[in-house]
Amino acid sequence: MTDPANDVADNLAEIKTRIDRAAAEAGRPAGAARLIAVSKVQPVEKLEAALAAGHRLFGENRVQEAKAKFPAARERYPDIELHLIGPLQTNKVKEAVALFDVIQTLDRPKLAAALAEEGRKRGRLPRLFVEVNVGDEPQKAGIAPADLPAFLAECRDMHGLTIDGLMCIPPADQDPAPHFALLRDLAEQHGLTEVSMGMSGDYEQAVRTGATFVRVGTAIFGERIKPAAHG
Numbered sequence: 001m002t003d004p005a006n007d008v009a010d011n012l013a014e015i016k017t018r019i020d021r022a023a024a025e026a027g028r029p030a031g032a033a034r035l036i037a038v039s040k041v042q043p044v045e046k047l048e049a050a051l052a053a054g055h056r057l058f059g060e061n062r063v064q065e066a067k068a069k070f071p072a073a074r075e076r077y078p079d080i081e082l083h084l085i086g087p088l089q090t091n092k093v094k095e096a097v098a099l100f101d102v103i104q105t106l107d108r109p110k111l112a113a114a115l116a117e118e119g120r121k122r123g124r125l126p127r128l129f130v131e132v133n134v135g136d137e138p139q140k141a142g143i144a145p146a147d148l149p150a151f152l153a154e155c156r157d158m159h160g161l162t163i164d165g166l167m168c169i170p171p172a173d174q175d176p177a178p179h180f181a182l183l184r185d186l187a188e189q190h191g192l193t194e195v196s197m198g199m200s201g202d203y204e205q206a207v208r209t210g211a212t213f214v215r216v217g218t219a220i221f222g223e224r225i226k227p228a229a230h231g
């Protein structure tokens with residue numbers, strides 16, 4: 001018989017070992033890449049299992065879902081660090097700024113302006129990463145690599161935003177290696193320290209290429225149950 005709580009704890013331990021091994025293979029120090037446990041659409045017992053195992057770094061891709069789960073969890077575990085890894089609509093900026101420690105999906109000028117305005121009102125903002133559309137896919141969110149220098153300048157000069165890193169989701173049907181290398185090189189060129197890339201199937205490769213955050217869901221928690229409905 002398998003206990004889902006043990007499974008989550010075992011998976012977390014195994015993946016952290018693999019991350020540190022991949023970092024070592026690339027001559028990077030242990031702890032150079034941190035594991036974001038992507039808890040979206042997972043039952044609350046699995047989130048609880050990860051918390052009980054001592055894990056504190058989580059990613060969610062919807063503001064409403066995160067709002068339903070994390071304020072309660074934070075009352076018991078104030079050291080939770082929560083990253084937004086899904087698209088952010090401007091009408092959710094206020095809630096997102098209140099809830100998340102890091103917003104990884106800054107991907108357009110209008111959102112930069114809305115974040116800056118909310119930051120002025122509150123006197124603080126989460127850390128911000130820009131999402132890069134590394135595969136130049138027409139349907140996908142993110143700033144095209146060619147447009148990144150101008151967008152970063154706009155964030156900084158027009159809006160006074162500090163950008164700490166870059167995030168990407170490479171094309172699903174391609175070898176992620178060149179996309180990971182591109183994101184790392186872009187971060188380096190712009191003096192950005194954080195690089196968020198790699199998911200369940202390719203996080204070790206992302207770590208070897210320079211990821212400082214990997215975002216892993218199913219390899220920790222198992223297959224996601226389908227959300228019942230939007231809302």
Ligand SMILES: *Cc1c(COP(=O)(O)O)cnc(C)c1O
Nearest residue numbers: 038061085199200215216217218
């Ligand atoms: C769901 C999600 C992940 C995790 O994907 P897995 O394949 O389950 O590890 C990572 N990043 C983003 C942006 C996601 O939406």
